[in-house]
Amino acid sequence: MADSPYIVEANPQNFQQLLDASFQVPILVDFWADWCQPCKTLMPLLAKLAVEYQGGFILAKVNSDEHQQLAAQFGVRSLPTVKVLKGGTVVDEFMGALPEAELRKFINKHRVRRTESYRQQALGLYESGDIPAAINLMQQVVQHEPDFYEAVVELAGMLIQQGQADEAETLLMAVPPDAIDNQVVSQLLAEVKKARLQAQVVGIDTSALEQRLAENPDDLATMLELAKLRVAMDEFEAGLELYFSVHKKDSQFQDGAGKKGMFSTFEIMGAGNPLVKRYRNKLFALLY
DSSP states (O other), X not given: OTTOTTEEEOOTTTHHHXXXXXXXXXXXXXXXXXXXXXXXXXXXXXXXXXXXXXXXXXXXXXXXXXXXXXHHHTTOOSSSEEEEEETTEEEEEEESOOOHHHHHHHHHTTOOOTTHHHHHHHHHHHHTTXXXXXXXXXXXXXXHOTTOHHHHHHHHHHHHHTTOHHHHHHHHHTSOTTSSOHHHHHHHHHHHHHHHHHHHSTXXXXXXXXXXXXXXXXXXXXXXHHHHHHHHTTOHHHHHHHHHHHHHHOTTTTTTHXXXXXXXXXXXXOTTOHHHHHHHHHHHHHTO
């Protein structure tokens, strides 16, 4: 590993070159010292990953005892300290020796991906409307770098657009917690749920249900069925109102199906939708 082109001994003489290189590839600067026991745990892991990632980042090792000026310049107060350089400036850092799994998560936020250019091509194809070609290329990206979770999530979104909800859900459920913005994953899982609902209502005529409910306004089963169809047709307010009516008339009907239907619809709509706030408040008001 000492001979790896991805690991360098940093010093005041070559540091400007590292700053310049950070415009092309992230530089992880590891400030260490011989007397620092955690440093001896962290450094081999960093070196291992630098070799494994094959240029995804450059590891620059700074002996803080020998180069105190560099350590002071970067405000290093404890060892080990790792700072990430991108575009000539520090964009992230951590202190102490992280476990390998946490270290991978940290590096994955910044590393250069070998398949990034293909990912960008796939996104370009998607923007131009050639979704099948975009999916094919993005699947190759994910196949080569299964932990490229940004690409995994983007692929899932494309699959949903093509009606492949099951395949999208499989991808999304495999994304580790905190590997990517949880809100993005949650929203896509909601899109999966919505896509499944929409697939069930293609060509369905709701007039018979509406007539049945008009004749018997207390027919909760019909009300639930119609609420599900309204939501699937993007008629969210109408669907929520029906679910709310079921819950208000009989909160225990079909094991609380009215309330469950509302919560399921909230997930599909997203927490930021004003209808979600309104109907949450209506549910809360029933308690008092």
